[in-house]
Amino acid sequence: MITHKIRAFAPATVANVSCGFDVFGFALEQPGDEVELWINETGIVSIKEILGDHGLLPRQAHLNTCGVAVQHYLSSINSSYGAELVLHKKLPLGSGMGSSAASAVAALVAINHAHGNPLTRKELLPFAMEAERIACGSAHADNVAPSLMGGFVLIRDKEKLDIISIPVPDDLYAVVIHPQIEIKTRDARQALKKMLTLSDAVKQWGNTAALVAGLMKGDYELIGRSLEDVVAEPIRSIFIPGYNQVKQEALKAGALGCGISGSGPSLYAFCHGNEIALRVSNAMQQTFQSMKLDAESYRSKINLEGARML
Ligand code: HSE
Numbered sequence: 001m002i003t004h005k006i007r008a009f010a011p012a013t014v015a016n017v018s019c020g021f022d023v024f025g026f027a028l029e030q031p032g033d034e035v036e037l038w039i040n041e042t043g044i045v046s047i048k049e050i051l052g053d054h055g056l057l058p059r060q061a062h063l064n065t066c067g068v069a070v071q072h073y074l075s076s077i078n079s080s081y082g083a084e085l086v087l088h089k090k091l092p093l094g095s096g097m098g099s100s101a102a103s104a105v106a107a108l109v110a111i112n113h114a115h116g117n118p119l120t121r122k123e124l125l126p127f128a129m130e131a132e133r134i135a136c137g138s139a140h141a142d143n144v145a146p147s148l149m150g151g152f153v154l155i156r157d158k159e160k161l162d163i164i165s166i167p168v169p170d171d172l173y174a175v176v177i178h179p180q181i182e183i184k185t186r187d188a189r190q191a192l193k194k195m196l197t198l199s200d201a202v203k204q205w206g207n208t209a210a211l212v213a214g215l216m217k218g219d220y221e222l223i224g225r226s227l228e229d230v231v232a233e234p235i236r237s238i239f240i241p242g243y244n245q246v247k248q249e250a251l252k253a254g255a256l257g258c259g260i261s262g263s264g265p266s267l268y269a270f271c272h273g274n275e276i277a278l279r280v281s282n283a284m285q286q287t288f289q290s291m292k293l294d295a296e297s298y299r300s301k302i303n304l305e306g307a308r309m310l
Pocket of ligand 1: 021189
């Protein structure tokens, strides 16, 4: 048992990846949240401090994703220990970049490390999913799984934890641009239609299958053609000012495809190579700027490692 301070990092993620609502996600190299953790013998999980959230996140452990994840972990392994946490919130809240997931994942990796890593990354998933349920009412895994495990993941069945890592081509870059507005995942989920037409369903599952094929074959054109979303984008894009213009500019600048990152408001674009990614990132940022909207941009390869100890 490690009793001195330990610190872990968990990366931001892009969930859905256009066609794969609730089933696709991948990890970025940066940014990410960090959690410091001290084990104690109180049997209680508490949050000592949260830095970087402007006082917006709940401080009670049972209401905060990092606290909930650690509580579930400790009770599942019948540990009599407690933990004190400090969360360094580096991801913007309500950004569509897997912010709540990253806090939970960093805390889980830290607490598991403190116990000598008795559980695998995959076995940590249910605790992170419970944390997502606290954050937005739904225990979806498409942010927590890639943040924990790294890479591009396919959630075939979240109840059975049938999670598949999909290989990605080496020169695939992601650009993520975050306009400074907040969208709550809970609201963005409620806005979606509950029924799909058969023709939309056929389009969507054609694209999800083709995206997997494109990634595995390293076929950048096929990856691009598959980044189409007839389920969430038509509704959610309405809540993102300038969405269509920013997407068009990304495609004009050479992006393979572009869509909403998670539940928004961030957009992501896939690009072949760093040079194109830089061009795309500039084009997207300038388009938001021309609308007087500040936007932060990130550019990264797919992070194959996922969360890590610091
Ligand atoms: N799949 C989830 C959604 C991701 O789109 O609601 C939320 O980040």
